[in-house]
Amino acid sequence: MNLRARGYVERQKKDVEEKLAARLAMLKGMGVSPQKIQKDATVRRLKAELRQSNTRLASIAAQEKLNQERALGKEQKIAAKKAEREAALKGTPVEPAEKKEKKGKKEKPEKEAKPEKKKEKKEKKPETAPEEK
Numbered sequence: 001m002n003l004r005a006r007g008y009v010e011r012q013k014k015d016v017e018e019k020l021a022a023r024l025a026m027l028k029g030m031g032v033s034p035q036k037i038q039k040d041a042t043v044r045r046l047k048a049e050l051r052q053s054n055t056r057l058a059s060i061a062a063q064e065k066l067n068q069e070r071a072l073g074k075e076q077k078i079a080a081k082k083a084e085r086e087a088a089l090k091g092t093p094v095e096p097a098e099k100k101e102k103k104g105k106k107e108k109p110e111k112e113a114k115p116e117k118k119k120e121k122k123e124k125k126p127e128t129a130p131e132e133k
Contacts, residue, residue: 003067006060013053020046 027037037043
């Protein structure tokens with residue numbers, strides 16, 4: 001989701017919450033049973049919009065977290081390169097920065113070889129044509 005849409009989605013969620021509260025208050029004021037309130041089409045639609053807004057906000061938050069982690073990784077990488085350059089100018093060896101190991105493919109356990117069995121061919125019975133009268 002577009003990260004700039006956060007404010008828009010928050011306003012939309014707030015408006016939907018207000019509409020839902022107003023609708024629930026109106027239905028309760030009319031004396032409608034809680035079961036009928038839950039079946040009311042407008043209430044269900046407003047709840048669905050609320051769920052959508054929550055999902056959008058969650059995806060925006062996840063994307064922001066990911067962006068922060070990437071920025072932090074970049075800064076660490078730049079700092080490590082800078083430290084290596086400074087050490088090279090001074091002539092003192094510096095241990096290279098530890099790199100994250102990539103996750104490799106999982107090794108599959110070897111299967112034991114099974115002895116091959118020869119399949120015996122079954123004799124096909126000749127199909128007889130239906131007799132005509």
